[in-house]
Amino acid sequence: MEKVGKTHVFSYFDEIQEIRKATNVQIRGGAGHAVSSYMELAKKVADLQFHNRDYVLLFRGQGNDYKNRLRNTTLKPTLFRASAGRGVDPPDQFELSQRFDRLAVCERDLAETFEREQITGRQRIARYRILRWSILQHYEVCATPLLDVSQSIRVAASFASFGARGDAFFYVLAVPNISGAVTASAEAGLQVIKLAGICPPDAVRPHIQEGFLLGEYPEMPDFDQKRYYAPYEIDFGRRLIAKFRLDLRRFWSDPNFTKIEHEALYPNLHDPLLNLLKNLGS
Numbered sequence: 001m002e003k004v005g006k007t008h009v010f011s012y013f014d015e016i017q018e019i020r021k022a023t024n025v026q027i028r029g030g031a032g033h034a035v036s037s038y039m040e041l042a043k044k045v046a047d048l049q050f051h052n053r054d055y056v057l058l059f060r061g062q063g064n065d066y067k068n069r070l071r072n073t074t075l076k077p078t079l080f081r082a083s084a085g086r087g088v089d090p091p092d093q094f095e096l097s098q099r100f101d102r103l104a105v106c107e108r109d110l111a112e113t114f115e116r117e118q119i120t121g122r123q124r125i126a127r128y129r130i131l132r133w134s135i136l137q138h139y140e141v142c143a144t145p146l147l148d149v150s151q152s153i154r155v156a157a158s159f160a161s162f163g164a165r166g167d168a169f170f171y172v173l174a175v176p177n178i179s180g181a182v183t184a185s186a187e188a189g190l191q192v193i194k195l196a197g198i199c200p201p202d203a204v205r206p207h208i209q210e211g212f213l214l215g216e217y218p219e220m221p222d223f224d225q226k227r228y229y230a231p232y233e234i235d236f237g238r239r240l241i242a243k244f245r246l247d248l249r250r251f252w253s254d255p256n257f258t259k260i261e262h263e264a265l266y267p268n269l270h271d272p273l274l275n276l277l278k279n280l281g282s
Contacts (some may be wrong), residue, residue, distance in 0.1 A: 001188060001189035001190050001216055001217075001233065001234075001236070001238055001239065002187070002188050002189050002190075002238070003024050003223075003238040003239075004024055004055070004174045004238065004239045004240070004241060006128075006201075008022060008023055009021070009022060009023075009024070009027075009046065009052055009053035009174065009241045010022070010052055010241075011026075011027050011242045012033035012047075012048070012106060012242055012244070013026055013030045013033060013131050013242065013243070014030055014031075014033065014203070015033070015034065019044075019047050019048070019051055022249070024237075024240060024241075025240060025249040026244060027073075027240055027241065027243055028072035028073040028237050028240055028243070029070075029072050029073075030243065032065060032167075032169055032243040032244055032245030033242065033243065033244050033245065034244075034245045034247060035170075035244050035245070035246060035247070035251070036131055036247045036250045036251065037250060037251060037253065037254060037257075038153075038154070038157065038251060038252065038257035039254060041153065041157065041170065041244060041246070041251075041258065042153055042257075044221045044242075044244070045057065045059075045153055045172060045197055046240055046241075048172055048241065051175060052241060054177050055175060055176070055241070056173035056174070056176070056177055056178050056192075057174060057175075057241075058149040058150065058151060058172075058173050058175055058192075058212055058214070059149060059150050059152070059153055059155075059156035059157075059170065059171065059172060059173070060075065060147070060148070060149045060150070060156055060159075060170075060171045060173065061155075061156040061157055061158065061159035061160025061161070061168065061169065061170050061171070062159070062160055062168065062169050062171070063161075063162065063163050063164035063165075063168050063169070064169070064244070065169045065245075066088075066163075067088065068088055068232070068237075069088055071235045072237060073171070073240060073243060074088075074146075074235050074237050075147060075171065075173075075235060075236040075237045075240065076234065076235050076236070076237075077137075077144060077145045077146055077147050077215075077234070077236075078137070078143035078144060079096075079099050079100070079103065079142075079143040080096075080231070080234050081093055081143075082143070087248070089127050090231045091178060095159065099142075099143050100222055102142050102143070102281055103136070103143065103144060104222075105143055105281045106136050106141050106142045106280045106281040107129065107132045107136070108134070108264075109126065109280040109281055110132050110135060110136060110141075110280055111125055111126045111132065112223070113276055113277070113280065114126070117250075117276060119200050119202075119203065119276075120200040120202075121199075121200050124198070124231060128148050128182075129219065129221060130182060130191060130193060130219055131182075131193075131198050132232060133145065133213075133215070133219075134146060134195060134198055134199075135192045135198075135199065135203075135215050135277070136280070137213060138195055138205065138206055138211055138213065138275075139205070139274060139277045140275070140281075141224055141277055141278075141280050141281065142281055144218060145219065145220050145234070146193070146213040146214065146215045147213065147214045147215075147216055147236050148211065148212075148213060149173060149211075149212050149213070149214060150209055150210050150212065151210045151212060152209070152210040154257070154260060155168060155209050155210055155265065156171075156242065157170055157179065157246065157251070157259070158259045158260040158261075158265060160246060161246070161248055161251075161259050161263070162262060164248060165248075166248065166249075166250055167246060167247060167248065168245075168246045169243060169244070169245060169246070170243075170244040171240055171242070171243055171244075172240070172241050172242035172243075172244070173214070173236060173239040173240055173241070174239055174240075174241045175188070175190060175192050175214065175239060176188050176192070178192050178194065179199065180194070181193065181194050181197025181198050182194070182198070184208075184217045185217060186217065188217075189215065189216060189217055190215070190216070190217050190239070191214070191215040191216065191217040191219065192213075192214060192247060193212060193213040193214075193215065194212055195207075195209075195211040195212060195213065196210075196211070199273070199279065200273065202271070202272050202273055203271060203273040204267050204270050204271040205265075205266060205267060205268075205271050205273075205274070206272075208264070209265055209266060209268050210264060214236055214239070216229075216234065220234075249250070270282045
């Protein structure tokens, strides 16, 4: 994918409280701009959108800020993340090949399940790989080349807070204008998938989370295609225009803006699609 802000974007990227010009490298390499309340974060995100009007902003929350070898923030899809015990090194060819093989098996099982259960949208799922990947990623069935994000500040900030100690991290990613359920941009080398537009109505979780997914364009269907990409290219940190550091001791103190609890963001008892997917690939 193409890097956002090759020259500059407008961002909050250090301890200075005013928005100003920054490069993607400056933003990723910084410690994160500290915010102490939900309202402060919301106002600064509004400022980012006003000053970066050529982009749509999507959000991701994490308990940790993971870095690459250059000490820059890395936001990689699960398929390409470092293996356990390998530090920041990408998975070796054998493990990556195994991950692609498992993804193919889960794709097949997903299409067969949708057809067997006569689930709404089954024809689209059978036809389009990117839709199968989207459901597999969002329901955490297996590793995919996609990254989960949200259009909701509150949802992303709540995800950042789960299990975090001290500070958590809130990322603002810039994407091209979104139109329809799947938006592909050859110029940006990016696809944006709106989960509410591709998941069946019974799939509760994507709607509550206001979920989106980001992927490479053209998509990377198998291990052989991956060899044409350097590891640094498959990193959504390249779309980062702001990194906020949330002080969780105070961030949710306003009773008007409270954290969404885990059980609300993962309404498993009310999501029939979850039970159909949990044994895929087994």
